[in-house]
Amino acid sequence: MLDIGSAAARLDIVDLASPRMPRATWSVKSRTHLAEHTLADGRVTEEGFAEAERAVRRCVRAAADKPVEALIAYGTSAVRDASNGARLRKHLGRAAGVRIGVLTPRDEAAVAYHAARRWHGHDDEPMTTVDIGGGTVDVATGTGVDPRRVVTLPHGAARLTRQFLLDDPPTPRQLDELRRELAGTIPPALRRVRTGYPLALSKVLRQLAVLTESEPGAVARRPQRLRRDRLADWIPRLAELDHQQRAKLPGISRSRGKRILAGAIVAEVLLDSLDLPELEICPWGLRQGLVYRFLEARTRTRADALDLVGTLFD
Template identity: 85%
Template sequence: MRLAMLDIGSAAARLDIVDLASPRMPRATWSVKSRTRLAEHTLPDGRVTEEGIADAERAVRHCVSAASDKPTEALIAYGTSAVRDASNGARLRKRLGEAAGVRIGVLTPRDEAAVAYHAARRWHGRSGRAMTTVDIGGGTVDVATGTGTDPDVVVSLQHGAARLTRQFLPDDPPTPAQLADLRHELHATIPKALRRVEGGHPLALSKVLRQLAVLTESSLDEVARRPHRLRLKHLSRWVPRLAELDHEERAKLPGVSRSRGRRILAGAIVAEVIMESLELPELEICPWGLRQGLVYRFLEARTRTRADALDLVGTLFD
């Protein structure tokens, strides 16, 4: 059996064909990606412009069309915070659903964090050992901790890298006053919000954190293409340097994609404050996250009946 999964995010839409018959972790055997540019076209009030909706529609149509000759049992399509939190989200989801040919689901921030944690737990190993996951997305920052296959505590904050860039860093590069305002906001909210997080083995899940790891672990002579960790002492050295560059200059740095050239600075500052608040000298890079977690949820439902698996969209997503 093969499952198609369409992830619609703030930077891109990605469709994976996942082989569920694999004896090990079900993996993507085919993938296609297309830029949505939703973050670029989201206004300060949270509304996605008509141009942004059209760009996202084209990205979704491209992905679905590219996969049209690949037989699958089901297509699960979902939007992350860029879709979920848009003030015109109902219209956006309707248009994207028409482009995809299926309903576009969204998870609550807590459910999204819990599903990603579940995947990280399976990647990291058996339950019983405390584990904490950190996921910096475009709209939210999610921290989850626990000792089992599902988290005991989930903290979700409206401090995603794209959202903070729109709200606090409108200039490119930002002014010192804008940076000071951002840091004031984060220091006023993050340490207090994370008081219930008791620690455990720390894992980094998001692309922003993976790109920061590549950047901060690279040297003048060699690019660290697949670093195993993001270290606070290296990150703190890079934050002032990122603040001096505009988004095009940042996108030329090792590991930083063009689509994240604007938001990487806000992401770096959020990561720094979280690691300081939890007293974490480093985060281990975990390659699994929401997509893998949803595959596992689908497989768990499929062990009961095929209908249960296909009902996943109606039970897990809003």
């Protein structure tokens, strides 16, 4: 399974014969830098094309001697929402040797929710998932294996950084404009959402949890929750730093040093709007959800599994 995102391309070889949750038996990752090479109008630059293609080729070549049943390749919002995304998918498809699919924002949120339900268990208990990606923010709620309601907004951390936080570190005016935008869109969109057990799915939220749960001299490697009060304390500190300084903080990766501030502000607004004091960190998400979907179809026939890929992806 090849995942092409705003920061990296990642290829996992998954053992579908595992009696428990199918896990990657081999994995490789290569930086795409798509976020850095996407302009404010959503267009990926020619340099961005070249870097993303190289990343995909590195992953595919590294796996060339691995026996696989099928290669499923998909792009997340960085590929889907690019204004020249159709051309980008063609280039990446040639580099991968297979068609690059994309999920709609709603389908992406639903598949990630499905994975979170599998991880959390407790069928029929109300559950809410919160996912802050590069291009979108997704909130899904339900009581079964699939969500009953999905709210998806174009407020991903990378997109907001490009649109609002133009300086590094941003100016107070830029921060105010970002907060006004979020205050005018997120609370109304979530007004009718009835929350259940709250789970955080994205890398942005996991990295914020590491940051906010760490203490001087003791990094919280696997934090269990992201707490609203600790997040609120950190946002002014993040706003004073540039992206290189943020990337030196506990848990913050170099690829997310620039967007983590926007992600933190969005997370705070989401928690306030949903009236949640904290989110439990869920290690599963879209990738695991797609594996489960493929595996469920494969229990019928291999053709069913491959048909599912065509049905899921545009």
